[in-house]
Amino acid sequence: MLGTLNQQPILYAAVLASVVPLIAFLLIMVVTRRRPRVSAGLSIVAITIAFACSVLLLVRYWGLAALLQVTGTWVTTGQFTVSIGFILDPLSLLMVTVVSGISLLVQVYSLGYMAGDPGFSRYYAYMSLFAWAMISLVLSPNLLQLYVFWELVGVSSYLLIGFWYEKFSASEAGKKAFVMTRLGDVAFLLGLLTLLIPLGNLDVLMLNSPDIGSTMPAGMLTLSALLIFGGVVGKSAQFPLLTWLPDAMEGPTPVSALLHSATMVAAGVFLFARIFPFFSQSPAAMTVFLAIGTISMLLAATMAMVARDIKQVWAYSTISQLGFMIMGLAAGGYVAGVFHLITHAGFKALLFLCAGVFIHVYDSNDMFEIGRQGGRRLKIPMACMIVGAAALSGLPPLSGFFSKEAIIGVLATQDNRLWLGAALVGVVLTAYYTFRLIFIMLFPSAGAPSPPPTSGHGHHGRDYWTMATPLLILAAVTLVLGFAQTPLTQFLLFGVDAGGDHGHGERGLLIAAIAGAVGGVLLAWFEFGRKGSPQIGFVERIPALATLFSERWYLDRIYRWLLDRVVYGVFSRLATWNDERIINDGVDAFSDRLVGSGRILATLHRGMIQYKLLVMFSVVALLGLYFFF
């Protein structure tokens, strides 16, 4: 249903939600750059307005049996048109609420975390830029608008990862993130072009209509779907483009919480959900997606098993969980995938923000170090972290349990049992690496000296509470969100032909999933938790495996090699050599020859007056002879 703004004034809320952060960004950049507190205030007010608008819209349209789309023309040239506007359907309404809500919490948290940073204003400007781009992305009614903001969230991610630009590793990580996601985005853009040229526009509703299959050949459709999925792979850090995300942890921790776990990286999965009916038209492509999701899920989980850096563990876990969502979607579970996306956004943001408190107080990312320094004394973050970890592991009754269960239920409907098996292995691994971290931090090994309590609390009193409040809110959400599964499912199912995936898994499956999670936790307890445990994982007992995992399956080495040897070593060198030696020297040699031949002719014009006179005389004499005789 197409609407206009004037018919329903409440729609201005959607405009407001997407525009206010942009205004905040511009104001901070132009006016209040030198006044950090005003900048932070502007940014937080803007995101609060955006959040209020999204909640208003969500409440207003809850249970309403119509979706709304408002568009205007942005660009018209020749044969194609880009429209700009917004679409309000269950998916976008839920996403915009999640995005603005978590943004708000993270921005409040950052007041404490970033306090005193010289780039405070810049930080809030980039945060507002991100909020604008991300909100506009999730509201996009067509894929070209989505692509525009997709690139813009990439830019804000680049700026925020490299926020502490004096750190070489940070600016390097920002560059890597941008270039690797660009690789996926090029495929995405090509996929869009393959659709745009025959179809003329890229409206989501048109792509999702069931008769899209009849307008183009099946092979072409599969090709487009695969190319567009390239964007998902880049943005959501799936195999093989997954190595940028762990590096992106160089950014400030609140940035990791917001961009690199809860929202921006989930944009890939969101895109999948956005055009889910379109993708489902191609079973072949869906199988490829399922495989990629599974590989990413398992690979990242193995990497997380050996990491020592808290943020790295959560980063690998993010890749793994995004892979899990893609498995769910690719197996036909639209609601399951989206539901896991939402619950994951909550508990993963919680886990990152908790990690941020520890990093802030103990000035270390190493989980052993934090444990040794007495990390468990920070009661609120520790408790919240355990809640988040339990949700991540899929323990009942936390939100993660319900959404994982839904995905496993969908996977069980697949004919090939391989996917279900892989998912269950993933559940065990996830529980294992999550609680490995928790136990290491809770129960530092006995031999370690226990330093006196840090003065962190006293110094950071106000900061501590600024940071703790968002944690409590997120933990509360994680506790209750799972019980909202039924209404959310009903809401999400409106308007999308999502197939019959809303049945729960059977009882046996339920038991298997819980057993897997509990088994993982117990294994972690045996190795890291119990009194006198060696705190060495079973993976570390096999050195080859441990190296393989901590080297990220050598993916980074391969990329480095490709970049150095192929891009720089072959293409760039050859092109430069050609430019200098062949084209440039060729031209120079040509002009030298020209000058040289000029010299030969010029010898005729040198001094030698007698010689010239002689020639003149002879010529005159010859002419005279000719004329007179």
Added chain:
Amino acid sequence: MIIHYAPFPILTTLLMCCVGGLVMILCIPGERKDLIRMVSAIASGLTMVLSTWLFFAYDKTQGGFQFAEKFDWVPSMGITYFNAVDGFSVPMLLLTGIVFFTAVLTSWELEHRVKEFFAMVFLLVTGVFGLFMSMDLFFIFVWFDVSLFPMYLLIAVWGSTRKEYGAMKLTLYLLAGSALILPAIIYLVTVSGLGTFDVIALMTEGSFTPSQQRFAFLLLYIGFGILAGVWPFHTWSPVGHVAAPTSVSMIHAGVLMKIGAFGILRVGMFLCPEGWQYWAHLMAVLAVTGIVYGVFVGLSQTDLKYVIGYSSVSHMGIVGLGLATVTVDGLNGAVFQMFAHGLMTALFFSAVGYIYDRTHTKEIADLGGLSKTMPMATGYFVFAALTGIGVPCLASFWAELTVFIASFQKYPLYGTLAVGALVVSALFMLRVVQQTCFGPGKERWANLSDISPGLGIPRIILVSVIVLFGLFPSLMFDVIQTASIPLIHGLP
């Protein structure tokens, strides 16, 4: 062809701002440097205001040639003083006005032979303005040479790295170009038998045969293409950029290279449409080669200005690819890209120029950590780099997107290659940004001062215009379409 004559010779007024400025500068004694700067700023500011007014006053609903003024000049040879603007040239005038004014402000700190410098710049820009508005082949050729001649002196006198070599190379290349253009023009005028140099008359009544068009178009394409940095005739351009002083690089890359592409469009495509279609495939091949080649060569450069020089080769390749598609979208994208690239590269050179003026080095390896000491100056640099890699909501994104769509439709393989080059272009731009601006601050650069508000003005103007046309690309597309649609629909 609709021609609307102007009640008031606004285009000549625009030219007279340049000529008047030139004359005034020549009359002021060389010691009064501040006065010279003020006069230059006012005169160039006037051209910017006038060209902006022209851009918005151009009637998009009418289209065609507007603000025309025509006087016989040498009737016996059919030479007329004929100026008019259409949807292609109005954006170019706007670009020239903006780049001219910002370049003058950017060279505010220049101390060496100020009078001669500004006089040369004014002469150069007079030629550029003249070429963009002229509708008479004779004048197009004259303006072309007028804009080339001062480049030699500007580089050879005020330049830096290998300036004599760079100046000589540039001049020889461009003269070779004009040696191809002149015969083509004379050929077209003689075979038409009309005895006129009037572009519109030649276009509507010329009735050139296909083989004549193919021959003339090839000459014009190479001749103007040299100036547009078409691969493989591009090597003068990075060398020239490196040798030229900052504001000259801005004008050179920002405006002068556009003359080449514009010449192909105005003379080649208007007069020899069949030649254009015949050679389109060759143009596409050369353009794509330039796009891909430029980014790879740029990847391994060690001098900041070389990097930008090669990025220009790549970006001008996008213009060439757009022209080679022979579609409305391709033309729209190409002309928009000329405009967007002009602004972006002017901003790039002005940012690099500031860094060079303070550090006296352009070696990337020597720089690093500059953001700490000069956050504003490097901010403009980062902004230009982001524009260069096609970040949405900045002007060049739309231009590139349009060209990609058009080329993907017409030549899927070349379109794919051009899109693929986006990855490498991101890599090489961000590499430069990282190595110059980011990383730990270096002791050597700890005491440098950041850009002053006064010197910030030209950069702010460029940034605002890039953002304006990035957020509202229709402002530009609607103007260009008034010319591109009739041109494509009028094709045989």
